[in-house]
Amino acid sequence: MIDLRSDTVTRPTAAMRAVMAAAEVGDDVFGEDPTVNSLEQRVATLFGHETGLFCPSGTMANQIAVNIHTRPGDEIICDEGTHIYRYEGGGTMATSGCSVKFVPSDRGRFTANSVKAAINDPDAQWLARTRLVELENTCNRGGGAVWDLAEVDRIRAVCNTHGLAMHMDGARIFNALSVSKESPDQWGQRFETVSICLSKGLGAPVGSVLVGSNVFMTAARRVRKRLGGGMRQVGILAAACHYALDHHVDRLVEDHARAAQIGSTLAELPYVAEVIPVETNIVIFTLAGDLQAAPFLGQLKTAGVLAAAFGPNMVRMVLHLDVNDTDVEKTIDALQAYR
Numbered sequence: 001m002i003d004l005r006s007d008t009v010t011r012p013t014a015a016m017r018a019v020m021a022a023a024e025v026g027d028d029v030f031g032e033d034p035t036v037n038s039l040e041q042r043v044a045t046l047f048g049h050e051t052g053l054f055c056p057s058g059t060m061a062n063q064i065a066v067n068i069h070t071r072p073g074d075e076i077i078c079d080e081g082t083h084i085y086r087y088e089g090g091g092t093m094a095t096s097g098c099s100v101k102f103v104p105s106d107r108g109r110f111t112a113n114s115v116k117a118a119i120n121d122p123d124a125q126w127l128a129r130t131r132l133v134e135l136e137n138t139c140n141r142g143g144g145a146v147w148d149l150a151e152v153d154r155i156r157a158v159c160n161t162h163g164l165a166m167h168m169d170g171a172r173i174f175n176a177l178s179v180s181k182e183s184p185d186q187w188g189q190r191f192e193t194v195s196i197c198l199s200k201g202l203g204a205p206v207g208s209v210l211v212g213s214n215v216f217m218t219a220a221r222r223v224r225k226r227l228g229g230g231m232r233q234v235g236i237l238a239a240a241c242h243y244a245l246d247h248h249v250d251r252l253v254e255d256h257a258r259a260a261q262i263g264s265t266l267a268e269l270p271y272v273a274e275v276i277p278v279e280t281n282i283v284i285f286t287l288a289g290d291l292q293a294a295p296f297l298g299q300l301k302t303a304g305v306l307a308a309a310f311g312p313n314m315v316r317m318v319l320h321l322d323v324n325d326t327d328v329e330k331t332i333d334a335l336q337a338y339r
């Protein structure tokens with residue numbers, strides 16, 4: 001099976017497993033796992049922050065950040081397709097008691113002007129207190145769209161004026177950076193907190209790192225524990241994340257080229273109504289007429305290709321470490337053979 005459902009499906013390579021098996025470990029709740037400690041420091045330094053916190057998932061890293069930035073009753077400005085709202089089990093509302101205000105976006109990317117317009121009057125007692133702006137880079141539901149740093153600067157200026165914090169969900173930040181050619185710290189320094197995922201395109205089996213200030217991360221450590229995310233000898237997992245950073249960042253361009261190849265094939269097919277412009281490793285397309293995603297995906301599966309439904313007639317394919325050129329050729333054959 002060629003599995004294009006997500007870049008989370010990758011399996012650790014033999015070399016990664018060897019590094020995991022050899023990892024030096026300790027009890028991380030006591031702060032004694034040297035491999036976790038070095039990973040947290042490595043990622044924090046890369047993104048220009050003081051310290052990091054190793055989390056079992058991107059969801060937990062995001063939800064910890066939301067929880068500390070806000071108080072119950074606060075409001076978060078974000079795009080309606082954002083992961084913290086749509087795909088984290090209602091955590092933003094349930095765990096932190098926050099409402100969200102959506103701003104119009106171009107495939108997940110919004111403007112400083114729309115942020116400004118969405119801020120509630122802090123003197124209006126009947127309105128929720130606007131507290132946080134959250135954005136995703138790349139934007140998952142936006143088809144892997146990459147943000148423009150200049151717009152983020154304008155949003156930062158608005159947030160500074162209004163005393164708002166900014167959190168970036170950087171689940172696929174390395175995909176974005178490989179396109180924009182910017183450095184991690186250029187992005188990191190614009191946000192109070194960033195969550196960075198090592199278990200998507202980078203191919204580690206588990207792990208996200210939340211980065212921010214020492215003060216923030218002391219609070220974050222407590223919330224992680226409260227959520228059940230205090231893990232013990234997890235240097236085994238952190239070692240995989242180190243390996244991913246060492247070996248799997250530069251190769252992301254290959255995933256992007258393969259995604260572009262699939263995207264341009266789809267654009268020519270009569271049963272495809274629209275392909276969201278492919279910028280990174282995600283391909284999202286809409287089926288034409290009354291063709292539904294479920295039967296389409298069923299038939300694709302029989303041809304050996306797995307993809308994900310992204311709506312009743314929308315499909316997502318994600319390229320990753322475990323998909324090579326031959327797999328892409330087979331996928332293209334299966335797409336072209338579909339009747």
Ligand SMILES: Cc1ncc(COP(=O)(O)O)c(C=O)c1O
Pocket residue numbers: 008056057058059060062083136140169171172197199208
């Ligand atoms: C944009 C984005 N943020 C966060 C996450 C959450 O990551 P996890 O599955 O590790 O909780 C995902 C997962 O696919 C994602 O796509």
